[in-house]
Amino acid sequence: MPTTNPWLNGPSPDGVAPRDLLEDRILNLLSTQNMAVVATVARDGSPAATPVRFSSLGFEIMYSSWNASPKSRNLRRDPRVSAGIFAPLVGQASSGGAQLFGTARTLEHDDPDARPYWEAFRWQSDHVERGRRLDQPPTDPLTIITPQRIVYTEHWLRKHGYHPRQIWRAE
Template sequence: MPLTNPWLSDPMPADQLPQQRLDERILNLLSSQNMCVLATAGSEGPLATPVRYYSLDFAVMFTAAPRSPKMRNIAADARVSVGVFAPLVGLASSRGAQLFGEARMLPPGHPERDHYWDAFRWENEHAERGRSLAEPLSDTLVVIEPNRIVYTEHWLRREGFAARQFWQRPPLSKPSEETAN
């Protein structure tokens, strides 16, 4: 039987993408999808919840009812994992990412909220709920800025790269002595 994608056969390549190419692929995935699975942990154990999200750079964000199980879990333990994936047709089309970080709840008036809010398409949710588009959503915004991402794309094997790629948030640069004085 002929192989439709011979490059999917073993041995699997192990090379990592250059950082700029990996960044671009992750950003493309995050901006081309709008559903994720949010994993939290609470007193009753793990919880995986489908969530509609919006993205800004590597951050994903959503709103939720304050008393929902996911919000209770985040309040108790902000460590979360988020799974984002593209529709799967076969192994060659397998593409997704696992984001790991801490969820931050930004209520209205929080000083960091405006930075993210401009990318949050609240009008969609207002229209779905029959709310006025003249008044922005006042729900708490949940933002996850990942510390690390595991990105998987089997198509990369065709180019000689590993299907699984690892992204780490760059460390914050320390001010040099010249700028501090």
């Protein structure tokens, strides 16, 4: 039987991708996807996972949320967070995604530290969809996830001799 991607056959290579290549692949994923599942720690210690639409700035991802939402309340109590991002799966060769592990902080819209994040945040499409004016930016808080570790998976890396799962750590 013909094989579409013969490099997927057999055991995975064990190569470690160079940091610059890994960072490029991670940034590509963050720039080309917009949905993540964010997991926070609930009051009773159980995980609470919520899908969010996100934007990215470097290796950080951000989303807007009300301060009263369960995920926002959880993060005020415990800033530890994990986020899962994945590319659409067509087959094994397209299998890829990232798990971000780090901390989150919420910035109010008028916080000066929020300015570069609001400049990178893609809020305009949400405003258009909801019939809001584009000359009136959102006033919701913005939550920024800063990863300390990213577990990146991309099976296409196998083609180049690298293991499909790579670990990135903040310097």
